[in-house]
Amino acid sequence: MGLVNLTSILILVIATGGGLVGYFFLRDGELPTLPDENWGLVSSQELLDGSIRNFAINISEQVLQDLKARLILEVKTFDERVEPSMAGTGFHYGINSKFLKNVLDHWLHKYDWRKREKVINKWPGFKTRISGLDIYFRHIKPTKETTPKKKVLPLLLLHGWPGSFVEHQKIIEFLVEGKNSDFRFELIIPSYPGFPFSEGSKKPGMGATDVSLILLKLMKRLGHEQFYVQGGDWGSIIGSNMATLFHENVLGLHMTMCHTFHPRSLFKFIVAHIFPTWLMDEDEVAQHSPLFYKWPIINMVRETGYMHLHATKPDTLGVALSNSPGGHAAYFLERYSWWTNQTWIDLEDGGINSAFDLDELLDNIMVYWVGKSITTSMRMYRETSNLLTSHYFAVERVAVKVPVSCINLAGEPYTQPKFSLVEKFPRLRYTKWKTGGHFNPLQIPDVVAKDVIEAINFMHKTYT
Numbered sequence: 001m002g003l004v005n006l007t008s009i010l011i012l013v014i015a016t017g018g019g020l021v022g023y024f025f026l027r028d029g030e031l032p033t034l035p036d037e038n039w040g041l042v043s044s045q046e047l048l049d050g051s052i053r054n055f056a057i058n059i060s061e062q063v064l065q066d067l068k069a070r071l072i073l074e075v076k077t078f079d080e081r082v083e084p085s086m087a088g089t090g091f092h093y094g095i096n097s098k099f100l101k102n103v104l105d106h107w108l109h110k111y112d113w114r115k116r117e118k119v120i121n122k123w124p125g126f127k128t129r130i131s132g133l134d135i136y137f138r139h140i141k142p143t144k145e146t147t148p149k150k151k152v153l154p155l156l157l158l159h160g161w162p163g164s165f166v167e168h169q170k171i172i173e174f175l176v177e178g179k180n181s182d183f184r185f186e187l188i189i190p191s192y193p194g195f196p197f198s199e200g201s202k203k204p205g206m207g208a209t210d211v212s213l214i215l216l217k218l219m220k221r222l223g224h225e226q227f228y229v230q231g232g233d234w235g236s237i238i239g240s241n242m243a244t245l246f247h248e249n250v251l252g253l254h255m256t257m258c259h260t261f262h263p264r265s266l267f268k269f270i271v272a273h274i275f276p277t278w279l280m281d282e283d284e285v286a287q288h289s290p291l292f293y294k295w296p297i298i299n300m301v302r303e304t305g306y307m308h309l310h311a312t313k314p315d316t317l318g319v320a321l322s323n324s325p326g327g328h329a330a331y332f333l334e335r336y337s338w339w340t341n342q343t344w345i346d347l348e349d350g351g352i353n354s355a356f357d358l359d360e361l362l363d364n365i366m367v368y369w370v371g372k373s374i375t376t377s378m379r380m381y382r383e384t385s386n387l388l389t390s391h392y393f394a395v396e397r398v399a400v401k402v403p404v405s406c407i408n409l410a411g412e413p414y415t416q417p418k419f420s421l422v423e424k425f426p427r428l429r430y431t432k433w434k435t436g437g438h439f440n441p442l443q444i445p446d447v448v449a450k451d452v453i454e455a456i457n458f459m460h461k462t463y464t
Contacts, residue, residue: 026264026267027263028398030398031245031395032209034210034212034245034391036131037131037203037206038131038132039131039132039193039202039203039206039210040129040131040132040133040134040199040202041202041203046129046132047131050129052126052127052128053126053128054124055125055126055136055197057125057197057367058117059117059370064370067369068108071104071107071108071325071326074325074326075104075105075108078101078326082100082101084097084098085097090346090347090348090350091338091344091345091346091350092346095333095350096349096350098348099333099348099350100326100330100333103358103362104325104326104329107325107329107362116359116362116363119363120166120169120367123138123140123169125137125138126138127197128218130214131214131217133193133201133214134198134199135190135191135193135218136191136197137188138165138188138189139186139187142186150178150181150183150184151182152183152184152186153183153184153185153186153228153456153460154219154222154224154226154227155175155186155187155228155229155230155452156188156215156228156230157171157187157230157235158190158230158232158236158239159189159192159232159233159234159235160232160233160234160235160257161195161234161378161380162332162335162364162368162377163233163439163441164367164368165189165190165191166360166363166364166367167364167439167441167442168187168189169363169442170360170441170442170445171441171445171448172187174449174450175452175453180450181453181457182457182460183453183460188218188219188222188224190215190218192211192238192380193206194373194377194379194380195371195376195377196368196373196377197367197373198373200376201376201379204383205383207380207385207390207392208234208237208238208241208384208392209241209384209392209395210391211238212238213245215242216245216249219249226248226249226250226251227251228252228253228459229250229252229254230253230255231255231256232255233438234380235257236255236256236257236258236259237257237392239253240255240404241392243401244395244398244401245395247401247402250402251402252404252405252455252456252459253400253402253403253405254404254407254451254455255405255407256406256407256412256440256448257412257414257415257438258408258412258415258416259414259415259416260421261393261396262396262397262399264423265416265421265424266420268419268420268423269416269417272417272420279417279419284417287408287410287417300413303339306331310378310381311382314375314381317375317378318374318376321375322372322374322375325365328365328368328369329365332361332364333350333352333365335438336355336356336361336439337350337351338350339411339413339438339439340352340436340437340438341411360442399425400425400426400427401427403427403428403458403463404425404429405431405455406425406429406430407431407432407433408430409435409444410432410433410434410435410437411435411436411437412436412437412440413437429459431451431455433447436448
């Protein structure tokens, strides 16, 4: 009888302990208070400067000639300096040397920056000082001729890494025109602090939540107290932060990277990996489960080494990438393979030639190079993941009050199933698409634009 009582007590203690642990680790958190920092270390007078200045990209010939000289040397010495990829390895060991050699040859002999500069400058650019930093952004308003009897909604378009504001180049016209929509969109497309043409922080600590506050200030400066947000990669993370922190300002959020670190979402996601067929449909099992279809989680560990580098020693890596255009191109372009389609890792060109226009990819590489923003852009990983100073994980514990729409693209590696996401995003609209990957605004701009329009139509009619 004593043994039975002891066993009962132990079971009770374990159950109670497990319940308490579950309660404290899985419960919702509270919103942190973000400090309003002077990231540029400028004077108090400069902090008050709210002017907005026109800014057209016009890179000096000196910078372009320096780049050309580096490319000439790297192309000339490529075979003697670069170890060739092993036969049949595709992109398994990183970027394939044959593919990279062709890219550098194209960059040197065929790519025309002055021509591409005009394409990029098609959309008006501006700069303004926020929290001590000069922030570059595009601001595109629909013309009066295209907006009769249709309400214009402000939409903040957010980019990722190694993307930039140019990743939205092809989606702009779809959204400004607003076909099959009751609305037109006024687009605000910022470049984050430390990303191309935006000034980087002069002191440590600026993570994704801090960028969220800067972008809120930008929208208010442009006269928008309420607005919609769309983004992928960092854009999904920062957009989620904004929707959580500023739910009175953000009317709705659309994401193409459906992911969260909310503790209950992660718990459900882990359980789903143990019992995949119980909790996920066939498509979700194929996309998420480590027990089927070539162990996606093991592949994920292999493909996220870059993240550890960025989160620990971004400046060391930045020195190498900032001095070698070939190294810069190799590091960026490798992402466009596996992040778009995980089967392309076997291909010599990583599938990149079939999915993207090389000039458009070089546009993105160029704005990082001439904007001198490779190192500063990578620092955001370190600042956001710093458990001692970052507010990111505290914000992730808080459920989003505003409506959220997420499109799950077949080739997007960083995503979670709907049943997991609803813990962070209770008012979730969830759609799927059979093609497309991480860099979807470049790859399938029409599909993404259509989903954005449908999502905002739904949100606006249902929740406002």
